[in-house]
Amino acid sequence: xxxxxxxxxxxxxxxxxxxxxxxxxxxxxxxxxxxxxxxxxxxxxxxxxxxxxxxxxxxxxxxxxxxxxxxxxxxxxxxxxxxxxxxxxxxxxxxxxxxxxxxxxxxxxxxxxxxxxxxxxxxxxxxxxxxxxxxxxxxxxxxxxxxxxxxxxxxxxxxxxxxxxxxxxxxxxxxxxxxxxxxxxxxxxxxxxxxxxxxxxxxxxxxxxxxxxxxxxxxxxxxxxxxxxxxxxxxxxxxxxxxxxxxxxxxxxxxxxxxxxxxxxxxxxxxxxxxxxxxxxxxxxxxxxxxxxxxxxxxxxxxxxxxxxxxxxxxxxxxxxxxxxxxxxxxxxxxxxxxxxxxxxxxxxxxxxxxxxxxxxxxxxxxxxxxxxxxxxxxxxxxxxxxxxxxxxxxxxxxxxxxxxxxxxxxxxxxxxxxxxxxxxxxxxxxxxxxxxxxxxxx
Amino acid sequence: xxxxxxxxxxxxxxxxxxxxxxxxxxxxxxxxxxxxxxxxxxxxxxxxxxxxxxxxxxxxxxxxxxxxxxxxxxxxxxxxxxxxxxxxxxxxxxxxxxxxxxxxxxxxxxxxxxxxxxxxxxxxxxxxxxxxxxxxxxxxxxxxxxxxxxxxxxxxxxxxxxxxxxxxxxxxxxx
Numbered sequence: 001x002x003x004x005x006x007x008x009x010x011x012x013x014x015x016x017x018x019x020x021x022x023x024x025x026x027x028x029x030x031x032x033x034x035x036x037x038x039x040x041x042x043x044x045x046x047x048x049x050x051x052x053x054x055x056x057x058x059x060x061x062x063x064x065x066x067x068x069x070x071x072x073x074x075x076x077x078x079x080x081x082x083x084x085x086x087x088x089x090x091x092x093x094x095x096x097x098x099x100x101x102x103x104x105x106x107x108x109x110x111x112x113x114x115x116x117x118x119x120x121x122x123x124x125x126x127x128x129x130x131x132x133x134x135x136x137x138x139x140x141x142x143x144x145x146x147x148x149x150x151x152x153x154x155x156x157x158x159x160x161x162x163x164x165x166x167x168x169x170x171x172x173x174x175x176x177x178x179x180x181x182x183x184x185x186x187x188x189x190x191x192x193x194x195x196x197x198x199x200x201x202x203x204x205x206x207x208x209x210x211x212x213x214x215x216x217x218x219x220x221x222x223x224x225x226x227x228x229x230x231x232x233x234x235x236x237x238x239x240x241x242x243x244x245x246x247x248x249x250x251x252x253x254x255x256x257x258x259x260x261x262x263x264x265x266x267x268x269x270x271x272x273x274x275x276x277x278x279x280x281x282x283x284x285x286x287x288x289x290x291x292x293x294x295x296x297x298x299x300x301x302x303x304x305x306x307x308x309x310x311x312x313x314x315x316x317x318x319x320x321x322x323x324x325x326x327x328x329x330x331x332x333x334x335x336x337x338x339x340x341x342x343x344x345x346x347x348x349x350x351x352x353x354x355x356x357x358x359x360x361x362x363x364x365x366x367x368x369x370x371x372x373x374x375x376x377x378x379x380x381x382x383x384x385x386x387x388x389x390x391x392x393x394x395x396x397x398x399x400x401x402x403x404x405x406x407x408x409x410x411x412x413x414x415x416x417x418x419x420x421x422x423x424x425x426x427x428x429x430x431x432x433x434x435x436x437x438x439x440x441x442x443x
Numbered sequence: 444x445x446x447x448x449x450x451x452x453x454x455x456x457x458x459x460x461x462x463x464x465x466x467x468x469x470x471x472x473x474x475x476x477x478x479x480x481x482x483x484x485x486x487x488x489x490x491x492x493x494x495x496x497x498x499x500x501x502x503x504x505x506x507x508x509x510x511x512x513x514x515x516x517x518x519x520x521x522x523x524x525x526x527x528x529x530x531x532x533x534x535x536x537x538x539x540x541x542x543x544x545x546x547x548x549x550x551x552x553x554x555x556x557x558x559x560x561x562x563x564x565x566x567x568x569x570x571x572x573x574x575x576x577x578x579x580x581x582x583x584x585x586x587x588x589x590x591x592x593x594x595x596x597x598x599x600x601x602x603x604x605x606x607x608x609x610x611x612x613x614x615x616x617x618x
Contacts (some may be wrong), residue, residue: 010575012549017580018558020557022477023470032491036461359560421503
């Protein structure tokens with residue numbers, strides 16, 4: 001019947017009209033160009049977005065460096081403050097040798113702790129100076145980490161020498177050499193100093209055993225342990241998203257979807273086909289490494305994994321369900337600043353950038369006629385472009401165990417438009433506010 | 444520039460390639476728009492929307508099948524979308540029995556120019572025009588049309604026959 005129809009008048013129409021060309025207006029192309037450019041201009045121009053990302057990273061590094069520079073200058077003053085506290089409390093602790101009090105009040109002398117006793121005894125005092133130097137450093141570390149000032153002062157006042165330097169700068173060859181020589185003698189190695197012996201021995205005896213035990217450790221390896229730390233964490237809660245059907249048709253990237261749209265163009269039908277688009281909350285976790293630049297500032301990096309799930313459902317007699325699953329691996333780089341510590345609760349701020357690459361993805365499309373499955377197609381997809389983002393967050397963490405802490409944080413992030421045609425929650429909601437809570441493992 | 448090069452350029456977002464693609468296909472696609480939407484200004488809007496979808500979604504073109512067919516499909520879909528959104532198709536069924544069967548004069552049709560045939564199609568009621576376009580010109584089957592327009596196959600067939608009768612009458616009036 002159809003063949004017969006097509007052999008008559010409609011064939012003539014078809015032959016004359018299929019390739020019929022009509023004049024277009026020059027303005028049409030300009031209008032198309034304007035509309036093509038419009039969405040891009042809303043965010044960042046194509047070139048500038050990469051520069052923006054680079055600028056943010058550079059600023060973070062610059063800010064970190066400036067802070068680091070200043071903080072190193074500040075630290076001797078902190079040490080001096082501790083020394084002054086020790087001096088003021090000397091009425092409680094039986095320290096009576098005037099020669100040894102002088103370095104405490106003289107900041108210039110703090111870097112040459114062995115000189116003063118040496119002048120008195122004529123014997124090389126490196127052996128006596130080194131353990132004291134070491135324990136001073138240990139006590140200072142303890143101070144900064146536990147915030148137990150009483151304990152800190154108690155330990156500090158057991159030193160007959162002033163603390164030599166701050167963490168990270170203490171690994172002078174003199175100290176470590178002297179310490180190596182001293183190691184076999186352990187707690188009472190200080191007897192080699194004739195004149196200082198009574199005082200030193202008294203103090204060594206008063207020194208807690210754990211402090212002595214710490215003094216045995218190699219300063220260099222200890223420094224590394226303190227600077228580097230590793231951790232794992234995960235979890236994410238992000239705000240919702242909005243979307244449009246046009247993007248769905250284009251980004252689902254397969255002709256069946258276009259056909260589906262046509263199927264559901266309700267020509268003589270009152271019910272318009274609607275597509276329900278859902279971008280599920282991203283799921284992510286990662287492992288990270290942290291390098292302490294100062295007591296408060298740390299550089300963090302690592303590896304993250306993110307899973308983005310989106311679905312599109314079109315209603316109508318012919319309805320389709322499309323699921324998009326994307327797996328990302330990312331490399332974060334951020335600076336973490338400890339704002340405050342109070343009873344082991346740590347308040348911190350973090351800012352950085354994240355570069356993610358889509359390592360795998362799948363687009364699963366099912367077409368139903370009513371509830372009956374008509375066709376199913378599955379294809380592997382991958383976002384070729386790197387996904388760049390910047391983020392800033394602040395949070396609280398509390399150590400439950402030695403290697404486990406609980407944390408909660410709030411943050412903001414911005415994902416740059418990477419020009420990909422694949423639609424995700426990142427492209428639809430580039431700016432997001434997120435809440436995270438979970439457990440963090442640290443080793 | 445071959446078609447493959449043109450497509451590759453457009454996939455990279457090359458503006459010159461995009462313009463070339465537009466210049467190559469827009470006159471023919473404007474003809475398609477005018478068949479479905481008889482108002483020229485509206486046809487321009489449909490054309491613009493269609494090319495934006497084509498250029499931004501060109502990655503969806505897999506390379507299998509004719510490229511022009513792919514473009515045409517999107518343009519037709521845009522036209523259908525416009526008609527649906529503006530709800531100007533539903534009056535078509537009211538006209539179903541308005542016209543009597545007319546005789547066929549294929550020679551008269553053959554003598555008419557393409558522009559005259561376009562005018563005849565544009566004068567059809569929207570619903571008839573759409574089914575006639577889809578079946579006679581674009582080559583969709585009644586089954587496909589019924590699925591795309593959410594109507595029964597027999598309705599599609601009946602709409603087409605009615606459209607053809609109207610056209611035959613119009614042709615006979617011209618001669």
